[in-house]
Amino acid sequence: MQFSPELIQKNVPLKTLVTFKLGGPAEYFYTADNSESLSAAVEWARQQKMPLFILGGGSNLVVSDAGLEGLVIHNRCMEINSVDAEKHQISISSGYDFEYLVELAQRNGLAGVESFAGIPGSIGGAIYGNAGAYGRCIADVLIDARVLCPDGSIQTVDNSFFGFDYRTSRLKTDPHIILSARFQLETGNADEIKAKMDDIVAQRHSKHPPYEIGCAGSFFKNLPPLPGEDRRRAAGAVLEQAGAKKMSCGGASVFEKHANFIINTGNATASDVKNLAAMLKDKVKKEFGIELCEEVLYVGRWPAAQAAGHNR
Numbered sequence: 001m002q003f004s005p006e007l008i009q010k011n012v013p014l015k016t017l018v019t020f021k022l023g024g025p026a027e028y029f030y031t032a033d034n035s036e037s038l039s040a041a042v043e044w045a046r047q048q049k050m051p052l053f054i055l056g057g058g059s060n061l062v063v064s065d066a067g068l069e070g071l072v073i074h075n076r077c078m079e080i081n082s083v084d085a086e087k088h089q090i091s092i093s094s095g096y097d098f099e100y101l102v103e104l105a106q107r108n109g110l111a112g113v114e115s116f117a118g119i120p121g122s123i124g125g126a127i128y129g130n131a132g133a134y135g136r137c138i139a140d141v142l143i144d145a146r147v148l149c150p151d152g153s154i155q156t157v158d159n160s161f162f163g164f165d166y167r168t169s170r171l172k173t174d175p176h177i178i179l180s181a182r183f184q185l186e187t188g189n190a191d192e193i194k195a196k197m198d199d200i201v202a203q204r205h206s207k208h209p210p211y212e213i214g215c216a217g218s219f220f221k222n223l224p225p226l227p228g229e230d231r232r233r234a235a236g237a238v239l240e241q242a243g244a245k246k247m248s249c250g251g252a253s254v255f256e257k258h259a260n261f262i263i264n265t266g267n268a269t270a271s272d273v274k275n276l277a278a279m280l281k282d283k284v285k286k287e288f289g290i291e292l293c294e295e296v297l298y299v300g301r302w303p304a305a306q307a308a309g310h311n312r
């Protein structure tokens, strides 16, 4: 639908749109189902001199209890979804679920993204944070993307533009909005790819909280590898050794099966989550001298005491 300022809603709760199932409302809220409307809404916010936030699947966020100032655009753009069988490439709009890309590739016998089976969120959010699992990440498969630049122009930029690193990209400091992306895959066997996906999803189910429990996946980033090793050290293992599994704060608690998951036991506030995260960081620092750094993003207005120490 075409953008019009009348379609903007006020004071819209975000709890049902974020996987943590907590936090305050969006001051202004608009759902964009095509890139033209999304660009027009961004331009409207710019004219109003309003802060802007792009919401994807809400699966990597802790939204503050006071909510988000300005305009939140929920990206549901799903215009492009095409498979180039000859080149083994998929082009897809940024509002599609990341899992849809994984399924589309599998149905077309294309390998390369099956390790991402079960990662929630949108294509846009996955690129923003260079999502990944089982040794693969977005940076390994992204060819290029169409982005809305801060000056309002739309450009196609290649993989190197994003400056990808572990769970991060240039977009964290240089706000471009991803409209669509093109991925390079390779020929594979659809049944074998499906079997791998099923196996990965089963492994995830055995370690992660069920979908009805609020969380945002791994809360802290894994740690750099120890000297002489190539694999990152699991933050969950360090947290477990520090006794994290017994820790909670208000309605926020460490998940019993995975110490790097903070869960909403039902009535958690964003402050409970942030306070528990601070307690966990403190504990790990005291026990092992290690600084944990959040993988999840804190967004919205936070009380001054809590706003200190946000890190990405």
Ligand SMILES: Cc1cc2nc3c(=O)[nH]c(=O)nc-3n(C[C@H](O)[C@H](O)[C@H](O)COP(=O)(O)OP(=O)(O)OC[C@H]3O[C@@H](n4cnc5c(N)ncnc54)[C@H](O)[C@@H]3O)c2cc1C
Pocket: 019, 053, 054, 055, 056, 057, 058, 059, 060, 061, 075, 094, 118, 119, 120, 121, 122, 123, 124, 125, 126, 127, 128, 129, 130, 131, 132, 133, 171, 176, 177, 178, 179, 208, 215, 216, 217, 218, 297
């Ligand atoms: C149960 C569970 C398991 C998880 N497992 C994994 C895992 O294995 N690996 C992993 O990497 N992550 C994992 N995550 C975290 C999360 O799924 C990823 O970070 C995901 O890629 C976030 O995408 P999103 O669309 O939900 O982004 P959101 O949470 O909506 O937003 C995250 C950031 O991306 C920005 N953004 C969103 N869309 C766009 C866009 N189009 N253009 C520019 N910026 C945009 C937002 O503004 C925000 O700053 C898990 C989360 C859960 C709940």
